[in-house]
Amino acid sequence: MKIAVILGSSRSDGNTRHLTDKFVEQTNAAFFNLADYEISAYDYTHENKDDDFLPLIRELVKFDHLVFSSPVYWYSMSAQLKTFFDRLSDLLTVNKELGRQLKGKSCSVLSTGFDIELRRCFAEPFELTANYMHLVYKGCDYISIQSESDLLNVNRCVTEALKKLN
């Protein structure tokens, strides 16, 4: 199975990157950091159609499983990933053919946050958007990182994430 991980975080060397790197190490997944792409907010007039969103999607459709990796920022996905998700609307309007190529793929979520428990409201937009886009949603794995020592536990989270790929 060909796996791609899409990281959206305000820190390219932060906690979520650490978790993502461990997942990539174990899966040989391809890694895409939204910080490396110029993707602007959704535009109803599509004047941003030449930014990096469509080239990134053209890369992502080559994979079977997409992993969205995001810290919890105010109970939600990061703004970087939310902008990417908003732009999926382009695939329902002006780039339908490319959108169709996402159908039937699967996806899952990796996340880090401070709170011990992940609120249900964090994962819901991923699941509902996946359903809308006809992606098979395989769930979300979360690790609470409150101190340096918690970083040692990321492998446990990766193990849970790997189970979802079978």
Ligand SMILES: Cc1cc2nc3c(=O)[nH]c(=O)nc-3n(C[C@H](O)[C@H](O)[C@H](O)COP(=O)(O)O)c2cc1C
């Ligand atoms: C703007 C902001 C908002 C945050 N909101 C939450 C939150 O709602 N719930 C939570 O558990 N942690 C929250 N945190 C903590 C981060 O989720 C946590 O430190 C995460 O591991 C950071 O990952 P990063 O290094 O990839 O940014 C927030 C951090 C920031 C900077």
